[in-house]
Amino acid sequence: MIIFKNVNKWFGSLHVLKDINLHIHPGEVVVVCGPSGSGKSTLIRCINQLEPIQKGEIYVDGIQVNKRSTNLTKIRSEIGFVFQQFNLYPHLTVLENVVLSPIKVKKVPRKEAEENALRLLERVGIPDKANDYPSQLSGGQCQRVAIARGLAMNPKVMLFDEPTSALDPEMIKEVLDVMVELAQEGMTMIVVTHEMGFARQVADRVFFMDEGQIVESNTPDEFFDHPEHERTKEFLSKIITHN
Amino acid sequence: MIAVYFKGLMHTFPLFLKGLWVTILVSGVSLLAGTLLGVICGILRTVKKWGISKIMGFYADYMRGVPFLVHIFIIYFILPEVGIQLDPFPAATIALTIYAGAYISEIVAAGILSVPKGQWEAATAYGLNPFQRLRYVIFPQAIRVILPPLVGEYVLLVKDSSIVSVIGLTDVTRVGWLTVQRIPEGLMVFGLVGILYFVVCYPMIHLSHYLEEKVSYESH
Numbered sequence: 001m002i003i004f005k006n007v008n009k010w011f012g013s014l015h016v017l018k019d020i021n022l023h024i025h026p027g028e029v030v031v032v033c034g035p036s037g038s039g040k041s042t043l044i045r046c047i048n049q050l051e052p053i054q055k056g057e058i059y060v061d062g063i064q065v066n067k068r069s070t071n072l073t074k075i076r077s078e079i080g081f082v083f084q085q086f087n088l089y090p091h092l093t094v095l096e097n098v099v100l101s102p103i104k105v106k107k108v109p110r111k112e113a114e115e116n117a118l119r120l121l122e123r124v125g126i127p128d129k130a131n132d133y134p135s136q137l138s139g140g141q142c143q144r145v146a147i148a149r150g151l152a153m154n155p156k157v158m159l160f161d162e163p164t165s166a167l168d169p170e171m172i173k174e175v176l177d178v179m180v181e182l183a184q185e186g187m188t189m190i191v192v193t194h195e196m197g198f199a200r201q202v203a204d205r206v207f208f209m210d211e212g213q214i215v216e217s218n219t220p221d222e223f224f225d226h227p228e229h230e231r232t233k234e235f236l237s238k239i240i241t242h243n
Numbered sequence: 244m245i246a247v248y249f250k251g252l253m254h255t256f257p258l259f260l261k262g263l264w265v266t267i268l269v270s271g272v273s274l275l276a277g278t279l280l281g282v283i284c285g286i287l288r289t290v291k292k293w294g295i296s297k298i299m300g301f302y303a304d305y306m307r308g309v310p311f312l313v314h315i316f317i318i319y320f321i322l323p324e325v326g327i328q329l330d331p332f333p334a335a336t337i338a339l340t341i342y343a344g345a346y347i348s349e350i351v352a353a354g355i356l357s358v359p360k361g362q363w364e365a366a367t368a369y370g371l372n373p374f375q376r377l378r379y380v381i382f383p384q385a386i387r388v389i390l391p392p393l394v395g396e397y398v399l400l401v402k403d404s405s406i407v408s409v410i411g412l413t414d415v416t417r418v419g420w421l422t423v424q425r426i427p428e429g430l431m432v433f434g435l436v437g438i439l440y441f442v443v444c445y446p447m448i449h450l451s452h453y454l455e456e457k458v459s460y461e462s463h
């Protein structure tokens with residue numbers, strides 16, 4: 001589904017992704033964790049080419065995304081992306097947020113797009129907020145709208161960049177619940193998060209990133225209970241004392 | 244004496260209205276064309292590629308750094324030297340357009356840059372093409388920042404258009420000049436000219452204030 005081959009990225013002289021190789025299968029849920037600045041966000045932002053890479057190849061569903069001839073718009077419309085800061089469109093209602101890309105990019109008829117959006121809002125638990133503006137919603141509600149906005153594209157994969165880090169603690173669960181359900185329904189997901197409960201519950205694999213490399217990759221139980229690398233152990237001890 | 248002058252002035256009043264119409268026409272056309280030019284250049288100003296932004300920046304700086312009077316001289320008196328001869332009206336309109344366009348491009352660029360980066364990223368990640376990103380996501384948010392100073396710029400445009408009288412366009416200012424030669428009561432004549440400008444600009448100033456308040460009220 002998603003393949004990285006020797007992917008390298010620099011910001012100026014800063015080498016942020018170092019020879020990344022990975023292969024994510026359809027229906028797989030992968031959690032990415034690691035210290036701040038290790039390149040987690042950059043890793044997933046390369047998948048939909050929010051960040052260009054300088055070396056290597058990235059494939060999504062068999063199509064190489066880092067090639068000039070690739071229709072990026074089409075690839076992007078098949079990838080849902082959920083940002084840490086939600087990035088909802090503040091000038092549009094919740095419903096308009098969700099239907100914008102289906103209508104403008106996928107050319108879905110408005111009526112059909114709105115019906116689908118209402119179904120998705122119901123699924124993420126906020127059917128009654130369709131006509132509100134994002135500023136009227138709590139953080140947890142915003143992030144659930146953002147997930148609905150992603151799902152509205154009928155994506156092949158959903159990417160999450162620390163979806164709960166900007167939320168008040170009491171709102172984290174409502175967002176994670178939606179994500180767990182999504183994972184159990186078979187969505188392919190890559191989730192940057194330090195929520196270990198989520199990782200244990202639904203992840204097939206956990207990646208540990210440090211200084212631009214995937215240092216360790218394992219099943220959640222192995223990863224948390226028997227970490228192999230020194231740096232993984234050190235990192236885990238920090239987030240465990242934090243949680 | 245004053246009464247006679249006043250009567251004479253009233254007699255020429257239709258000429259003043261004609262002049263006012265020329266003022267409105269020349270600034271109205273420049274306003275529309277300048278807005279179009281300014282929006283395009285303002286958008287290009289935010290393109291971080293191929294030095295486009297630098298070129299647009301230079302255009303804006305050049306226009307701001309040279310007096311409008313000099314621009315209009317260049318277009319009306321110097322361009323004919325290289326074979327480009329323009330009538331006063333097109334010369335005035337072109338000069339005002341590229342002048343206002345420069346200021347408007349700055350306003351538009353500032354508005355676009357005021358929209359958080361995350362909005363671009365979301366619009367990009369959700370498959371919108373560059374035009375759609377601007378049209379549906381960035382512009383509707385930028386317009387709140389753009390509108391108040393834009394209307395302010397229109398007021399300046401109407402006032403600056405008075406300078407086009409130097410190349411013989413019979414706008415309301417030039418009607419004033421012509422009249423004062425027959426009716427040597429400067430205060431009265433240019434008082435009337437001033438009032439006529441004010442009548443056009445005052446509602447615009449109010450609109451600008453209104454938009455400013457509306458924007459600050461809505462942004463929570």
Ligand SMILES: Nc1ncnc2c1ncn2[C@@H]1O[C@H](COP(=O)(O)OP(=O)(O)O)[C@@H](O)[C@H]1O
Nearest residue numbers: 011014016034035036037038039040041042043
């Ligand atoms: N747009 C950018 N320009 C320059 N450096 C950046 C940019 N984005 C991220 N970086 C740097 O790249 C490194 C990796 O960042 P990031 O992928 O955001 O890490 P993480 O998500 O793991 O915290 C950090 O050192 C960060 O400062």
Ligand SMILES: [Mg+2]
Nearest residue numbers: 040041042162
């Ligand atoms: Mg990050």
